[in-house]
Amino acid sequence: MSEDESTAEAEQGVEDASAAITELAKRRGFFFGSAEAYGGVAGFYTFGPQGAALKRNVEDAWRDRFTVKEGNQEIEAPTVMPEPVFEASGHLDGFDDMLVECAECGVSHRADHLVEDETEIEEAESLPIPEVEELIADHDLRCPNCGAPLAGQPVEDFNLMFETSIGPGSGQTGYLRPETAQGIFVEFPRLKEYARNQLPFGVTQIGRAYRNEISPRKGLIRTREFTQAELEQFINPERDEPSLDSVADVEVRLYPATEQEKDDGGYLLTTIGEAVESGVIANEWIGYYLGVAQRWYDRVGVDMDRFRFRQHLSGERAHYASDCWDAEAELGGVSASPESEAGEAADPSAGDWIEIAGFAYRGDYDLSKHGEHADDSFTVFEQYDEPKTVERAVVEPDMSTLGPEFGGKATDVADALSDLAARDPDAFDGETVTVEVDGEEHAVDAEVANFRIEEQTEAGEHVTPHVIEPSFGVDRTVYTIIAHAYVTDEVDGERRTYLALDPEIAPTYVGVFPLLGNDEALTAVAREVVSDLREAGLSVSYDDSGNIGRRYRRQDEIGTPFCVTVDHEGLETAGAETATIRERNTTAQVRVPIDALADELAAIRSGRKAFDDLRAEYDDGGRGR
């Protein structure tokens, strides 16, 4: 097959896969565009009964791994926050882009970028709009697309944050959060107390975030309201280390920035341990969470042959990140497995890859910013093992002299003396010291300043923690799980579609049917089975409509892993009454005593048993399909 053909086929596959999944999602209640009765609204999706359950199960699995098993704390912050929060975080500026549209070809450009490219100005983003319009006219900037002059075209602001007003009237300006992270950062002063001022500690949050996208696309993949699951891991960068050993042998497919910049760059197949050792993954905390995440994705049903970690290129990184890796999933049906094409290395540029998580080293950016803007302290006091004795230059000005001499400026002069002592102790060698306050020089008698070198004991220091942020897109993860679970096969010559969802996350765990819908004896027992299984905490669906094959297919399509069927044969068996359990992927069946159904199915869901164990344990009373 030529390369062109295979590419064309892959693209066809993308369309088919996404269309088939969208159709299934609408028809079976996974997700669909919101408010279609009112014409719909772009970028908003409603999860139907199956989708909401699936999403909830994914969130629970994430919580189990990233909150509970890591020993972290979960919080729930508001989705609306006042303006100053986002002034501090940088979102108000960083989110506020200037666009200018070409009158000739209609293409929009970042006005600030044009100015920066064509002039000496470097921070055009911070200039007011009229000034940017003037610069465009003065420098006769032209459309990069068609070359038409842009002078006279209006420069327009758009902010990717949803704005709202808090309280009646003009009220206070607020914004819907563009990421859940800020809800954690702003509460850091309290959160550190709950962690008893001990680094390292982690805080998680699962919740909605909002971005007023210019043009939402690709269904669930890019929406205006979405769910994030984020962990903010706070560490002392000088000291704290992750337990890298526990994930060192996790095998990963890395796509480093250096490979992306090559024309024929490829994957680096390695282990977390080796990648950190060799410096491909620069930060061991990032490495640790890549390992944890890879195992988690595998657990919830992401196909590891269609999964990779891609490092951000330097120009791609956010304002706060010093290093960043994305988890990416392939949705077009192209396997990235190197074994897939007779040993040929997989081509990283093939396939339809989307970001499903980001792992950023945010340094102390966020806490420092909030420390500058807010009133509270965003540091942790860390005690030294041994108190340290340090020599420190101090002044203790005689205020009874400074007061009469400088009047209202006396305090400022005293502060200036204190600063000077720390900065330049030698300045106090002479008979007078000169300090500057508000541009005026003031001479102070050295004795009045009362300068001396003092020995001080320091028990510890205030540390601004660094932050490692694994940030997961829940909706995209849900979509990926559905796409990777989507299977078509044949049963008895009939085409079948099913979702091979993992029992832990399948929205419905077991379907229960009477073999015949119009048989009182069977329906009564089946309904009892439903009650028993629900009592055992399982998610159960009852169905007696249509023939048995149709009912199996319905459950197959929503990914229900097991179906229990009550039949006469089972009610007539000597001893205990039995029913069949049918496994979704293989359609194999095993006959199990009705009394044992709840325990056995619960055992499989928790991972203590497999379906094959049941087949070994009980006589194969099914039809041996």
Add this chain to the structure above:
RNA sequence: GCGCCGUUGGUCCAGUGGUAGGACAGUGGCUUCCCAAGCCACUAGCCCGGGUUCAAUUCCCGGACGGCGCACCA
């Protein structure tokens, strides 16, 4: 936000200047002892606004929504 294409039962499609037809799905019944079978019946639709016309689901304009390309995605 720009350009191209589209929008018809729950889903996927056909069709028409005189308000529509199929397939699948669904519901009830008959049949049926294990994988989308069959028979009968039923439920259910022309995206919104304006214009042209005696008459618009159909033609024209605008909008909303969707797909693709460009831009954007910190």
